Every structure is written in structure tokens, then in C-alpha cells.
Amino acid sequence: MYKGVALSVMASCLFAVMYYYTSLLKPLSGEEIFGWRMLLTLPCVTLFMLSSGDWKLARALAVRVRQTPALLAAMALSAALMGAQLWLFMWAPLHGRSLEVSLGYFLLPLTMILTGRLVYGEQLSRLQKIAACCALVGVGNELLRLGSFSWETLLVCLGYPLYFILRRKLKTDNLGGLWWDMLLILPVAVLFICQGNPSVVEQFPRFYVLIPVLGAISASALVSYIRASRLLAFSVFGLLSYVEPVLLVGVALLLGESISRDEWLTYLPIWLAVMVLVGEGAKHVLAQRRRNSV
Numbered sequence: 001m002y003k004g005v006a007l008s009v010m011a012s013c014l015f016a017v018m019y020y021y022t023s024l025l026k027p028l029s030g031e032e033i034f035g036w037r038m039l040l041t042l043p044c045v046t047l048f049m050l051s052s053g054d055w056k057l058a059r060a061l062a063v064r065v066r067q068t069p070a071l072l073a074a075m076a077l078s079a080a081l082m083g084a085q086l087w088l089f090m091w092a093p094l095h096g097r098s099l100e101v102s103l104g105y106f107l108l109p110l111t112m113i114l115t116g117r118l119v120y121g122e123q124l125s126r127l128q129k130i131a132a133c134c135a136l137v138g139v140g141n142e143l144l145r146l147g148s149f150s151w152e153t154l155l156v157c158l159g160y161p162l163y164f165i166l167r168r169k170l171k172t173d174n175l176g177g178l179w180w181d182m183l184l185i186l187p188v189a190v191l192f193i194c195q196g197n198p199s200v201v202e203q204f205p206r207f208y209v210l211i212p213v214l215g216a217i218s219a220s221a222l223v224s225y226i227r228a229s230r231l232l233a234f235s236v237f238g239l240l241s242y243v244e245p246v247l248l249v250g251v252a253l254l255l256g257e258s259i260s261r262d263e264w265l266t267y268l269p270i271w272l273a274v275m276v277l278v279g280e281g282a283k284h285v286l287a288q289r290r291r292n293s294v
Helices: 003-025 029-050 057-066 069-095 096-122 126-146 151-170 175-195 197-203 208-232 236-240 245-254 261-293
Strands: none
Touching: 003 029, 003 069, 003 208, 003 236, 003 245, 029 057, 029 069, 029 175, 057 069, 057 175, 057 208, 069 096, 069 151, 069 175, 096 126, 096 151, 096 245, 126 261, 175 208, 208 236, 236 245, 245 261
């Protein structure tokens, strides 16, 4: 469990870095940045899988596709769900919609907890229930304050649970499945790049460094995220997802967006929920050390 927690937190930090990093890539459009991200992330993930011995997972999926061609259509749906999330992540910071996307990530753990309970029958510990209640207060305040959710918010909080359910159903919830998702997204990514203005990259030589670094950050974040999803219970994985939106709010503030006075009742309970989860993690680590020292 501890390795899964560490990987989840690392993924959240890397996603937050990438969220801010997008602002450095102007005047590229969100679609172009998404295209470059996918084009460069796939080779990075491939190299990682070859070096870690996980390439056999991609080969095993290829064998399953040859045996059951209809599986490819379901995998295309999985790729579409993933592609929509990755595109939104690149698009939002460039269009002043960072806080709407952040709210989606605040709601995501609650929808994943509900999914874990209804679909997989998972149970929560006492501290996890406290964290979920704290988060529910914040999310409830946001719903009362706005009266509705934006499409960006709904895409995040509903799209990801569907994505993870589908991957588990298809038995593609591993790095091999991630690789195939990115491979199936690649044609759309290349199309976005071709539709962009190629002279922009030539006019700004810094892009020759910034764009490859984007691919490395993206690959590291995705690998950590998928591995964490395999090591953690669905509900725990969902609760740890609160780390990311807190960091994304920080990035949104750096990019010039602001939190109004009536929004603090949204963010403070959610930050408290994160602190409760951190406390539970520290408690487990200390207990593990005591057992090892005996």
C-alpha cells in the first residue's frame, strides 16, 4: 500500500508541474500541446516498459486482440476516454478554465468512492470516512455556490471512473493497456500537430527543449498514476486523488486566477481531508516500522 501511496503522490506532483508547464508553451494551442505530448510520451513509456520488463504486457494485449478482434473496439473507447482527459488537461490552463477542471478533480475522489462502494463493494476505514465527509462539505459548498457544474468539471469527475471501470472490465488496467491507449490516440495527436502552425516552433527555438521535456514529465506522471491504480484499492486511490486538485489550485493561482471569499469553505474542508489522509498514511508507516523493529 505504501508504494502505491508514494506513486500516487508523485503522479499528482508531476501533473501539477505539467499543468503550469503548459503556460510556458504559448503560443501553441491546447490541441497542439496535446498532440506533442502524446507523440513524445509514447516513446518514453515504451523505453520505460522495455527497461522494466513490462513490455510483455503490451505483447500479451496484442495476442488477445488477434484472438478477439472485437476487443480492439472496446480498447478504442478506453483510449477515447483517456484522450479526452489528457486534452482537457492541456487545454484548460490556456483558456482560463483551470479552476473548473480543479473542481472536477475535487469531485473525482467522491465519485470514485461511490464507484468503489457500488461496483466493487469496497469498505472505508474510519479515517477515510472522516476525510470523505470533510471533502463532501467542501464539494457541497461549491455546488450550492455555483448551482451547477461546468462541462469541464463533469468530464473529469464522471469520465475517469468510467475509464477505470472499463479498463478493469477489459483486464487492461496495467502499463500494457496504457501503452495501447496512447497508441490508439496517436493518429488524433498527429492530426492536431499537422493542423497547427509549424512555423511557431521554428520562431521559438526554446520549444526544441521544452517540448521533449513535456514528454518526459508526461510519461513519468502517467506511469506513476497507472501503477498506483493497480496497487491501491479503488476507494483509497480515489481519496488520494485529492492531492492533485489542491496542487492544481496552486498552479491556477500562479497563472493569475483567484479564490474568492465564498470559495474558502470549499477549499479548506478539502485540504483538511488531505491532511487526514496524510495522517493515516503516517500512522501506517509508523506501525510498519514498529513491526519491523520487533
